[in-house]
Every structure is written in C-alpha cells, then in structure tokens.
Ligand SMILES: NC(=O)C1=CN([C@@H]2O[C@H](COP(=O)(O)OP(=O)(O)OC[C@H]3O[C@@H](n4cnc5c(N)ncnc54)[C@H](OP(=O)(O)O)[C@@H]3O)[C@@H](O)[C@H]2O)C=CC1
C-alpha cells in the first residue's frame with residue numbers, strides 16, 4: 398500500500414508483514430492509532446532517516462502529516478523514550494558500549510514482567526551497556542504492553558535508552574541482536590500436546606521468518622515458550638540465514654533447580670554445585686546428570702552416597718518441579734524463569750569459569766555424544782563470553798545416563814515428526830509417547 402492509496406481509500410488491514418527488510422511503508426495497529434512508518438534499509442542509525450505518519454484508524458492522513466524531525470524518528474517508541482538525546486556523547490563521556498537491541502516476545506506476560514527489569518538494570522550486560530528494549534505483543538495484549546512500558550519509564554533506569562512496543566515481529570525484530578521468545582499459548586485443560594505443538598509451532602515459524610528477514614545476522618535467540626526445544630527447532634528452520642548454532646531452548650531453569658536439590662541433599666550452599674548438565678528436552682524426560690556434576694569439586698556420587706535417591710527421587714523432583722510449583726502457587730514459575738533467562742544470557746556474554754559448564758538446549762548437528770542430528774537438545778556448553786559457545790567434550794556416560802538420554806531423544810524426534818509441516822520437512826505424523834509432559838504438567 399502506498400501513501401497515495403492511504404489518502405484515497407479507507408484502511409482495512411490491521412497490519413502488514415514484509416518478507417524482507419523494510420523498504421516499504423509498514424502499517425501497525427495500536428488500540429487507538431494506526432501508524433505508518435517508512436524506513437530505509439540498511440539503517441546504520443535507527444534514529445535517522447525515518448519518516449512517520451500517525452493517524453487515527455479510519456481517518457485519511459494528509460501528506461502534510463508526514464513529519465521528518467529527528468524527535469519523531471523512532472518507530473513505535475514509547476513515552477519518555479521518544480525524547481531526543483545525544484547517546485553518542487554520553488557513550489563517550491561515560492565510556493559506554495554501543496547500544497544493544499533486545500527483543501522480547503510475550504512481553505506483557507508474567508516471565509517478562511520480571512525479566513525486563515533485570516535487563517534494564519544492567520544485571521545481564523553490565524553497567525556500561527546501554528540497552529534498547531523492543532517489546533512484542535499482540536492486539537490482545539497491546540494495552541498491557543503499554544502498562545509494562547509505563548512501568549519501565551517510571552523506573553528511571555539510566556541504561557535503558559529506548560523502549561518500543563509493537564505487534565508486528567517484522568518491525569519489532571528489526572536489527573535486534575538478542576531475541577527472547579517467551580510468548581506462547583499455555584496448554585489448557587483437555588488440550589493434546591500435539592495441538593500445543595501445532596499452535597505454538599506456528600508462532601515460532603512466523604517469528605523465525607521475521608528474524609530471518611530483519612534481525613541482525615548474528616542474533617542470539619533464546620526460546621522460552623513451550624514446548625521450547627521443538628519451538629526452537631521450528632524457529633531455526635524458518636531462519637536459514639541465521640546460524641542454527643545461535644538458537645537456544647531454555648533449560649537453565651532446570652539446571653538451577655537441579656543444583657538446588659543437590660545442595661539441599663548434601664547440606665551445602667548451592668554455589669558449591671558445579672558442572673550440572675541437563676540433557677534433552679525441557680519436559681519430564683529431561684535428564685539431570687548427577688554422574689558428571691560436582692559438589693565442592695568432588696563427583697556427586699562421592700558426596701551423596703544414596704544413589705537410589707539420585708536415580709529416583711532427585712531425577713523426578715527436577716523433572717516435575719514446575720508442576721509442584723504450579724500446585725502451590727497457582728501459576729507457573731515466572732520469577733525463577735526470568736532469573737534463569739538472565740543466567741543463560743550471562744553465561745554467553747561472560748567467560749565460563751575454568752573447568753565448569755552450563756546447560757542449554759542447542760542444535761545437535763556435529764555433537765560429540767552421538768545424539769541424533771537435527772534436533773534441539775540440552776547439552777553442556779562453555780563460552781568465551783563472546784555470545785558463542787562450544788560443546789563440552791570431557792563428560793562421561795554410564796548405562797543409566799545413556800538410557801535416560803535415549804528416552805528424551807526419542808521424545809524430541811517424535812515432536813519433530815509432529816511439526817514437519819512447520820519445518821519444511823513434509824507431512825506431519827504425530828506419535829508422541831504417552832508420558833510426555835511439560836515440567837509444569839502433572
Ligand atoms: N523453558 C522454560 O524453562 C519455561 C518455559 N515457560 C513457558 O514460557 C511461556 C510464557 O510463560 P508466562 O510468561 O508465564 O505466560 P503468560 O501467560 O503470563 O504470558 C504468555 C504470553 O504469551 C502470549 N501468547 C502468544 N500466543 C498466545 C495465545 N495463542 N494465547 C494466549 N497467549 C499467547 C501472550 O502475549 P501476547 O498476547 O502479547 O502474544 C501472553 O502474554 C509459556 O509457554 C510457558 O510454558 C514457563 C516457565 C519455564
């Protein structure tokens with residue numbers, strides 16, 4: 398649609414998507430206004446070279462409404478974050494790093510409500526890293542998203558330089574260096590897991606396409622929305638121009654839960670537990686690895702002699718921790734999930750302590766453990782702090798561990814068959830094992 402079309406015909410579409418970088422006018426619908434944004438790509442400075450028209454739905458904008466001032470440049474900027482300021486000068490005087498763009502989907506949800514404030518405070522990227530938050534919601538949540546943005550305004554975070562809100566992933570993901578994909582439909586009563594895989598899979602297929610079209614070529618993607626491993630697989634398959642290695646499914650919450658349980662049993666503080674791997678799916682088949690984990694630098698089995706507890710109670714406690722919490726709290730883990738997302742990000746931007754590792758659900762191609770190729774599986778990783786990671790080679794396996802890993806692997810292969818229509822691999826065929834559940838399901 399062109400400006401000429403807009404001036405002569407009523408607007409009927411709610412918003413449009415583009416399949417490539419934004420060369421053409423973009424429409425987006427908020428609850429009260431329709432904004433048309435023109436941007437030129439590539440955009441070295443997102444605050445330059447833009448023109449914005451803001452008009453009410455059903456109103457015909459006049460060409461004189463086209464505004465070119467610097468102050469109106471940021472598409473979808475929110476409130477105080479639309480003020481002009483000289484970030485470059487501040488970067489120089491404060492020795493700040495270059496602004497980093499972080500997109501968060503499901504931004505009006507419970508997990509985001511904790512995470513956004515951690516990100517804005519500098520807890521993840523450090524006190525010298527200014528940040529732009531790009532919040533993705535939907536028509537359903539737009540008003541709530543405005544409320545979230547208002548709370549961010551009122552928090553006066555020095556490092557938070559931009560907040561923008563939108564419902565079109567092709568706009569929100571533009572040039573982002575991190576994408577935290579949290580938004581997903583929760584599984585409701587009576588809903589089959591296959592149904593959840595399909596509904597949420599479609600969200601992640603679309604978001605993968607949008608990332609592929611407009612995000613930074615080296616964007617790091619953390620998928621949180623469940624079923625997160627298979628959603629991450631769908632997302633990366635729809636983003637062929639972004640390295641598959643850059644996609645993560647969040648299993649850090651499971652790692653943190655496992656460390657806590659081992660510390661409790663051993664009677665030590667949880668910072669004494671290291672080398673904790675979660676293998677496999679973020680589901681009740683996940684495998685918390687007590688064979689390679691350490692307490693005070695010693696193998697867990699030397700510290701906790703009750704091996705039956707390790708194999709049975711410990712493993713099940715970690716697998717079902719989310720469900721027990723839902724029973725107590727009436728809703729699923731939000732604060733601890735946000736903490737674990739921050740932990741997962743910090744693990745990628747700071748060097749992993751010597752000898753230790755962290756868990757993340759990552760793409761299996763080329764893995765040294767013999768796990769099936771072409772799925773997203775939680776495995777032990779190390780990072781130099783550059784946003785990238787490598788898989789840890791020096792881990793050992795025994796029969797128990799291999800058998801459990803094989804079960805989680807089989808589950809993920811079945812999930813993959815269920816979403817073949819979303820990964821470009823043909824006709825879906827769903828034969829999920831019956832006991833497959835999310836950690837929050839009991
Ligand atoms: N990997 C992990 O360790 C964990 C993963 N999770 C998962 O994270 C996700 C988000 O959890 P949480 O923030 O607590 O959930 P909330 O229900 O609070 O928020 C989820 C957001 O998802 C969005 N959404 C997208 N599509 C739909 C849809 N079809 N129906 C309803 N909402 C939709 C909504 O935002 P909008 O309307 O803006 O799209 C909503 O705000 C869930 O999938 C949950 O299972 C939770 C805990 C741990």
Ligand SMILES: O=C([O-])CC(=O)C(=O)O
Nearest residue numbers: 719729730835836837838
């Ligand atoms: O099942 C859920 O939505 C919650 C979840 O993932 C968890 O607590 O680990």
